[in-house]
Amino acid sequence: MRPRIIQQxxxxxxxxxxxxxxxxxxxDLVGDDDEPDRLAATHLSALDDAMIDAARRFGELLGGGRRPTQQDREDLAELYRSLDDACLDYARAVDVLDMRPDSRAGRIIGTAVLMSILARQPLDMLGPAPLDGELQEPTLGVVGGYGEMVYVDAARPWKGSRWVVRTESGARLPLTLSMLLFDSSGTNRDAARTEHIEALRAVTSAAAHPDADPYGVACALDWLLYDYLMAHRDGPDSAEIVFAKGRDGDAGVVVAAAAASVAARATFDPALAVRRG
Structure with a gap:
């Protein structure tokens, strides 16, 4: 008999x-199995099925269509925990197998991360984005300036970064990757995606630094992941993630960042503490 998925x-x-x-x-399974690749593929398929079911059951809540009841809050909590567990479990398994996540893995894990963030949002479980409270509010109309990825503290990369518009007057305004890719003129889209991925990689790599604050790491990763994933949805009403042509290599960065986010949050979220090890 083979190990099996329990999904009732x-x-x-x-x-x-x-x-x-x-x-x-x-x-725990892949180290002793004769077909570990098959187990990893089954894990992704089960996660994909679980998200399809969650979107059917909780789509209105995830989309902000209504406020959650107490039962809804309990269900959303169970949803984000299960998604986070599945993402971390997959990332650890591919590390054991020394596998590089492919675009399918990146799409499924990325979609799970976005759904987890959307489930945590109505539970008030999202921390502040990098530079929160330090940027000016934009005025109505077209804004002139240039976008740049601004790090909170270059000497402490675990604090994260975000896109900012620096205007000709020197004002700094909030910017998203979606706005940069789809609503801005003169943008080198591939370079912007590369810079964003490098920012994700920087926080992920620095997360294990002894001076890194897990809460700050989690906030930094969640924002960078959310910003990237929202810019790579299959459509405005979809949470399914698609990578731009030629960007399949970004999948590994998304999977690693997802795992680092869960590991960081497990240090202060009792529901995830079982996954610390």
Whole structure:
């Protein structure tokens, strides 16, 4: 008998079970399995199915269509926990296997990250974005200036960064990758995507620094991931992520950043503490 996915009707998310029926994880399975690649692919398929079900059940809540009831809040909490667990489990498994996540893995994990963020939003579980409170509010109309990725503290990359418009007058206004890619003139889109991915990579790499504050790391990663993923949705009403042509290599960065975000939040979110190790 093979290990199997447990994903029952009305269950939020899924989990692995051994051939003997005991709960387990993907990372614990792949080290001793004859077909670990098959297990990793099954994990992604189960996560994809779980998200399709979650979108059907909780789409109105995730889209901000109504305020959550107490039961909704409990369901959204279970949703983000299951998604976060699945993302971290997959990332750890591919590390054990020394695999490079492909574009399919990046699309599914990226969609799960975005859904987790949208589930945490009505629960007030999202921290401030980098430079929050330090930027000026834009006025109505066309804004002249240039966009740049601004780091909170170049000497402490775990504090993160974000896109900013620097106007001719020197004002700094908030900017998103979506605005940069689709609403701005004269933008080198591929270079912007590369710079954003490098910013994600910088925070992910610095997350393990002994001086890094896990809460700050989580806020920095969640913002950079959210900004990137919102700019790479399949459509304005979709949470499905698609990579731009020729950008399949970004998948590995998204998977690693997703895992680093969960690991950081597990240090102060008791619901994720089981995943610290």
């Amino acid at each position: 009707d009305n269950q939020i998310g899924f989990h692995w079970a051994t051939a003997g029926g005991l709960p387990t994880t993907l990372v």
